[in-house]
Amino acid sequence: MRIRNRGCWLAGRIVWFFQLCAMTLSMCWRGYISYKGWSALVHGIGLIIGYLGEYVVLYTMITNFPGVGGFTALEICFLYAMGLVAYALGNLHTREFWRMDELVLRGKLDLFLVRPVSPLLQLFVQDIQVGYLSHLVLGIGSMMLIKGMIGLSWDLAHWALFFFSLLAGGILMGGISLLTTPLTFWWGRSDAVTRFVRGGMRQTLQYPVTIYPKFIQRLLYIIPYAFVCYYPCLYLLEKDTSPLAVLYPFYTLLAGVITNLAFYLFWRLGLRRYNSAGG
Amino acid sequence: MNGTSYLLLAYYSLKESLVYIKNTMVFLLFSAFGLLIQYSAWYALYWSVDFMPVMGRSFETMLSYQILMVLIRSFTDANGISRQLEQRMVSGEIALDFLRPVAPRGMLIARSWGEKIFQMATDLVVFSVAVLAVGGIQSPASIEMMGLFLLSLCLGYLINLMFELLMGTFAFWFVGVNTLKWFIDFFQLAMSGAIVPLWLLPDWLQFCTKLLPFQAILYAPAQIYLGGMSNMEIVQTMGLQVFWILLLMGLQELLWRRGKRRIVVLGG
Amino acid sequence: MIEASHLCKNYPIKNHNNPFRKDRQLRCAVDDISFTVSPGELVGYIGPNGAGKSTTIKMLTGILLPDGGMVRVDGIDPFYQRKQNCRKIGVLFGQRSQLWWHLRLDDTYRLLKHLYEIPDEQYRKRLSVLREMLELDSFWDQPVRQLSLGQRMRGELAAALLHSPSYLYLDEPTVGMDVLVKERIRELLKELNRQDGVTILLTTHDLEDVERLCSRVMVINHGKLLYDGTMAQLRSRCTADATVTIDIQGEPTIIDGLRNFRQKGNQITFSLNRRLGEGQLLAQIVGCNHVRDITIQEPPIEEVVRDLYQRSGEEEQR
Numbered sequence: 060m061r062i063r064n065r066g067c068w069l070a071g072r073i074v075w076f077f078q079l080c081a082m083t084l085s086m087c088w089r090g091y092i093s094y095k096g097w098s099a100l101v102h103g104i105g106l107i108i109g110y111l112g113e114y115v116v117l118y119t120m121i122t123n124f125p126g127v128g129g130f131t132a133l134e135i136c137f138l139y140a141m142g143l144v145a146y147a148l149g150n151l152h153t154r155e156f157w158r159m160d161e162l163v164l165r166g167k168l169d170l171f172l173v174r175p176v177s178p179l180l181q182l183f184v185q186d187i188q189v190g191y192l193s194h195l196v197l198g199i200g201s202m203m204l205i206k207g208m209i210g211l212s213w214d215l216a217h218w219a220l221f222f223f224s225l226l227a228g229g230i231l232m233g234g235i236s237l238l239t240t241p242l243t244f245w246w247g248r249s250d251a252v253t254r255f256v257r258g259g260m261r262q263t264l265q266y267p268v269t270i271y272p273k274f275i276q277r278l279l280y281i282i283p284y285a286f287v288c289y290y291p292c293l294y295l296l297e298k299d300t301s302p303l304a305v306l307y308p309f310y311t312l313l314a315g316v317i318t319n320l321a322f323y324l325f326w327r328l329g330l331r332r333y334n335s336a337g338g
Numbered sequence: 339m340n341g342t343s344y345l346l347l348a349y350y351s352l353k354e355s356l357v358y359i360k361n362t363m364v365f366l367l368f369s370a371f372g373l374l375i376q377y378s379a380w381y382a383l384y385w386s387v388d389f390m391p392v393m394g395r396s397f398e399t400m401l402s403y404q405i406l407m408v409l410i411r412s413f414t415d416a417n418g419i420s421r422q423l424e425q426r427m428v429s430g431e432i433a434l435d436f437l438r439p440v441a442p443r444g445m446l447i448a449r450s451w452g453e454k455i456f457q458m459a460t461d462l463v464v465f466s467v468a469v470l471a472v473g474g475i476q477s478p479a480s481i482e483m484m485g486l487f488l489l490s491l492c493l494g495y496l497i498n499l500m501f502e503l504l505m506g507t508f509a510f511w512f513v514g515v516n517t518l519k520w521f522i523d524f525f526q527l528a529m530s531g532a533i534v535p536l537w538l539l540p541d542w543l544q545f546c547t548k549l550l551p552f553q554a555i556l557y558a559p560a561q562i563y564l565g566g567m568s569n570m571e572i573v574q575t576m577g578l579q580v581f582w583i584l585l586l587m588g589l590q591e592l593l594w595r596r597g598k599r600r601i602v603v604l605g606g
Numbered sequence: 607m608i609e610a611s612h613l614c615k616n617y618p619i620k621n622h623n624n625p626f627r628k629d630r631q632l633r634c635a636v637d638d639i640s641f642t643v644s645p646g647e648l649v650g651y652i653g654p655n656g657a658g659k660s661t662t663i664k665m666l667t668g669i670l671l672p673d674g675g676m677v678r679v680d681g682i683d684p685f686y687q688r689k690q691n692c693r694k695i696g697v698l699f700g701q702r703s704q705l706w707w708h709l710r711l712d713d714t715y716r717l718l719k720h721l722y723e724i725p726d727e728q729y730r731k732r733l734s735v736l737r738e739m740l741e742l743d744s745f746w747d748q749p750v751r752q753l754s755l756g757q758r759m760r761g762e763l764a765a766a767l768l769h770s771p772s773y774l775y776l777d778e779p780t781v782g783m784d785v786l787v788k789e790r791i792r793e794l795l796k797e798l799n800r801q802d803g804v805t806i807l808l809t810t811h812d813l814e815d816v817e818r819l820c821s822r823v824m825v826i827n828h829g830k831l832l833y834d835g836t837m838a839q840l841r842s843r844c845t846a847d848a849t850v851t852i853d854i855q856g857e858p859t860i861i862d863g864l865r866n867f868r869q870k871g872n873q874i875t876f877s878l879n880r881r882l883g884e885g886q887l888l889a890q891i892v893g894c895n896h897v898r899d900i901t902i903q904e905p906p907i908e909e910v911v912r913d914l915y916q917r918s919g920e921e922e923q924r
Contacts, residue, residue, distance in 0.1 A: 115528070
């Protein structure tokens, strides 16, 4: 009986959470449109032109060579597109943390601490980046196109694991973007480190991990960029044909869970410091 | 209109940049890391062809190109003049700028030089470390070539400067030039040879890049340095650079004059 | 009822000359403060910048954990039972907005309704009451970025009050407002307190806020509570001078010992200080003149409080 009540309560919470997401998503969307207006359209078009340029250059450059790290030009483009999708998914909900100094130093966090909901949850839904939806469309669209050009034939498992990998990559990317943000609680500013982890290291996504020097590779396992799209691609592009390759997308999820958990614990520690030192 | 006030402006903005020494470290880290990633990629690509020349360029030439690009990009960067121009227009400060004894555009350029000196110093560090790490890069064929390279570099900077000013001038009419500029930067990165040397692109794409001013900013000076051009081609390239400068400058001046009138009308 | 007993809060001070030194110096931001606020009170909490006002508010609202002493709000510990406490309190930070900048007010309100899980019926009723009381209708359809400061503050107030809190904490609610808008906000707060019985605790620099609004005032400086009581009593403890102006019929007769004495025709002006026993002088001068009119101008409230701060500073030096 008690378990059933618990279950009902949990279901209620989940419904409540999704309602919250829907509500803030609509708010962010309307805010975005009212702020950007027509320039939102320019934004979208500019984005597509910019990325198309990138694709073309990346592709034509690599076609001069047999490949890089065992990946052909088209496969590199696939990797690139997957990195794009993961980045967009992972930063849908984390933008509020880009402004950690405002939250901590100027005390905006206080606003979230006096409401009866976990501040972390509120921060996630506070500024949903609807602008990244165009990245998603572009990324997934181009992946479909490239898949056709490579001539891969996927069975149902591949399709399922494809979407699973995108999602898991997004979760992992979100964790990576967040990972270093609580440093602000100690240093007052952490944007330099965070920008490097989120922006600088992101460049590594477009090539197979194996081409980098050893110390960078090691770094890519500590801050697990290696799992964002390289490992799932080994399976999806059938680079690794051993039966165990089917596990690679799950590595991504595992890395995502661990990264997010690490962030959560780090955040808790930081919040405790905020609570005891007053920022 | 006296030179000292511009020098002073540049000096103050240099001092301002020095305050953010922490940011510098990040710049350093960013450029060094980016260079390392590119090096890895080129190494892996050339490895797949057993380090044979591709499109007539050896691995060494490619490396020299990439390392040289650090300096060229640093020098030709216009340090966000268009962004600053837009900010001043949105906030209405531009109207005040017209009342000052120094010309608004001159002021922005002077300030950007302060930042630029600082940025070039940090990029020089990255450049030197990279050169030492790979054991030296290719040098130009002769002293004259070096001179031509420097001249072409300055022309490249002027093109970029004019382009930035032109983009900023659009802010007289539209809000959101900033976002647009962001994407153009992105496009520019691909089309100017900043990451991929244009000799690797197929002919039709190389032709496309010739129609845009971007390749004249970065790729042209680098080509002259590496000796990939005949004397005739050098003359042509520099002629093209001058053409772009004049075109962009003329366009910019025209729009600027019209825009200025708008301020008077709006400012009432 | 808000109870605070022997509250303490220390901050470590960073050694700016040498950031690598690890010796932790502590600065007392709040030092052994005790008070209780009964339901329905309207209390002003004043002190200069960095006196410890905000720190106290943060401890009362459960944002900060006190280093010593304890806080109870209706018997609840605001830090360890934060969520329970949050449903009972409304907080308004004058310099930090919780409204969504690009949207209309009711978007924020609906989000808050969801966060606080306010039932539909109750929400509708509450909103109509607040709309009327805070006069939100005139700018209801505009995005927040287009509102004036006063309008926005009314919007913020409604957001803080939506879940019908019994306690309202206001941190510098009138900062940056012009005189008329300030007056309007004060009236609203008074009305809230009287009609809804909301207990209000507000911090401010602006002593006029306190004088107009609060039945009770607490003064803090250097982390210590200097005064807790009514406004009138605060005045009487004051050592600052009052200014006496007397209209006299005929030629005034002057006595010795008047400070800052000035004469302008039949009108004389001088300073008077009750604490120095100068009341006598007033009696004498009234005795030997034919008085037409007397005005005693009490020292302005700023003077009173400055005097209080000054004395606390002197004590500290001793």
